[in-house]
Amino acid sequence: MLDSSFEMNALRKPHWGLLIAAVLAILAGLIIMPLAQVTAAPNSIAPGFGLRMDLTVGNNNPALLNAAQITRADWIAQSVQWKDIEAEPGDYNWAKLDAALLAARPYGFRIMLTVSGAPDWARPAGSSLNFDGPPADYSQFANFMSALTERYAGVVGAYEIWPEANLQSRWSTAEGVSPERYTELLKQASVAIRAADPMVIIVAGSLAPTGSSDGVTVIDDLTFYQRMYDAGAAHYFDVLGARVDGYNNPPGDTVEFSSVTTTTYKGHSSFYFRHYEAVREVMAANGDSASTLWLTSAGWASSSDQLPGMEYAADVSEEQQANCLAEAMAQAHSQEYIGAIFINNFNLATAKDAPPELAPYGLIRADWSARPAFIALAQLRQGDTLSALVPVTGPTHRKHILPNWRPRLRYDFHTEQP
8 A cells, every 4th residue: 555645746846947948049940840820928837747658567667767757757647447457346456556656756756647448347238348438337437536546645646537538449338429428427536536635636538639520439529528518527627638649740830820741631620739729719618717728648659650540650750759849848838728738658669568559659769769859858858958959860879768877857968977
């Protein structure tokens, strides 16, 4: 059992003061692709910076956490599958999650657990077990969230509840996807979480930006968000989660403005990082401007291979991926309503059982070497924005995360010394 008296760090660390000015000073050299104008008041409190990671596989957590520390991350987002912990009713197997959270504890990261995936025993009769889906009885999920929250009270800082519920692959039921049923699940989970740990942050699950909707297998995320509000969801979350994917479009681009020559993945806001602005408009239209928006999964995929369904990844070089993430960080800082941004993802290229489509988004490669994106983000976070990026374009220049990186407050990327 983890010590429930664990003291979490402050929500945001005050090391962004000089960052935005430094970022703006080097964007001309750092960003390959031109910027569109983003008009917003500067964020008076810098958004939290998080990394999506998996600390439940392998035995390399110390090295992963050391590397994450180099980026000065505030948060780590860890996915939790309910079915992996409670394979049988009332029989909890906490071992892997305990080990992951205990490993992270000395580093001072705040933890967000992203929870979904009902076990087979809880699914409605006749459910297709090839896809994730909710339980037949939502109170069973609430009971699980109560047990989870009680166990990690004071250790976990936030829970994201069932992301991408607007997709059949995540919300497979006979009735199809449903904002109203998701809201009921969120309601029951929220009541259970707040009873177990009133201080924890509840994040409404971020939705997949799709731009399409048949009302059964998929619902457009903006429509889904609106119907959540109509169903009273605002009473049951602290912050709204949103997922944004840049595809082959730089962070400043929009439906009306393109700075690249590619013609695919254009014409709808769901193809752009700035899709979060459309999500914010839904929040404002429902009188929820006081709430913050968390970008719980943001990234650009880069792959030299032509991946079916992910052809856009071949349009983005590793250097462009780094530039896009650097610009996205500066843009998030300029929006006063963005409370946190989590990068998708840190180490899933190294996880054998991770979906293969996640590897092109990674900050480190399958061989544990650092991509330019890792170095660019670490330099920005450490304030080394006036130094040139270390060339890592060829295999002879790869910097390997394992096994020789150690915890340090600062890191010189040229000498590889603290």
